[in-house]
Amino acid sequence: MIQDPLSSTFAALADPTRRAILERLLEGEASVGELAEPFAMTVRAISKHVAVLEAAGLVVRGRDAQRRPSRIRAEPLAAVDHWLETYRGLWNARFDRLNERLKTKEKHDDSNKGKRVRRE
Amino acid sequence: MIQDPLSSTFAALADPTRRAILERLLEGEASVGELAEPFAMTVRAISKHVAVLEAAGLVVRGRDAQRRPSRIRAEPLAAVDHWLETYRGLWNARFDRLNERLKTKEKHDDSNKGKRVRRE
Numbered sequence: 001m002i003q004d005p006l007s008s009t010f011a012a013l014a015d016p017t018r019r020a021i022l023e024r025l026l027e028g029e030a031s032v033g034e035l036a037e038p039f040a041m042t043v044r045a046i047s048k049h050v051a052v053l054e055a056a057g058l059v060v061r062g063r064d065a066q067r068r069p070s071r072i073r074a075e076p077l078a079a080v081d082h083w084l085e086t087y088r089g090l091w092n093a094r095f096d097r098l099n100e101r102l103k104t105k106e107k108h109d110d111s112n113k114g115k116r117v118r119r120e
Numbered sequence: 121m122i123q124d125p126l127s128s129t130f131a132a133l134a135d136p137t138r139r140a141i142l143e144r145l146l147e148g149e150a151s152v153g154e155l156a157e158p159f160a161m162t163v164r165a166i167s168k169h170v171a172v173l174e175a176a177g178l179v180v181r182g183r184d185a186q187r188r189p190s191r192i193r194a195e196p197l198a199a200v201d202h203w204l205e206t207y208r209g210l211w212n213a214r215f216d217r218l219n220e221r222l223k224t225k226e227k228h229d230d231s232n233k234g235k236r237v238r239r240e
Binding site for chain 1 (some may be wrong): 123198226
């Protein structure tokens with residue numbers, strides 16, 4: 001099945017092991033053996049996950065025949081970030097509304113404090 | 121298969137039709153019939169896509185037995201935005217480096233311009 005790039009990226013990210021591999025690669029490139037270390041998984045299983053990440057362009061692998069170290073690629077993640085842009089208003093608007101209510105409440109509290117002081 | 125929430129969200133987003141449905145819901149709630157209109161798909165097929173979005177918490181459906189209108193939910197998308205935070209440095213750092221190179225180049229061009237003026 002041919003997928004559009006964004007669908008491939010999302011599908012590759014829909015797995016906690018693959019997300020953990022990406023997080024590990026933030027620290028620097030690593031061979032499949034090194035990537036497998038923290039997981040209770042065979043090198044073969046990790047290798048399959050790396051292949052999915054590679055197919056989605058989230059990872060590139062070096063040419064060194066022995067190690068073939070994986071390196072993270074930012075571009076597909078930047079595309080997700082760009083895609084999210086359209087939706088960011090949803091939670092920012094909600095945040096703005098909460099903030100507005102908080103400010104109104106604080107103003108109300110302040111004016112009540114004023115009244116109390118005047119009454120004393 | 122029980123999935124963690126972030127994996128469910130990414131899996132639900134890994135389909136262009138489901139992403140188009142979400143984009144339509146940004147304009148306001150809609151029934152499955154209304155959602156199906158712009159697609160060359162049966163209402164039944166769209167209904168399945170809406171069910172995937174609903175299972176991932178990206179959509180909630182109203183109680184009106186006839187229309188059961190779908191509404192977008194921001195929370196899972198906000199969670200993706202939060203997850204991306206760790207990676208944002210990757211492309212921002214790259215952008216900073218490009219910007220730095222541009223500035224250096226401009227400074228270089230300016231000093232060359234200066235030389236030319238002095239020569240005239």
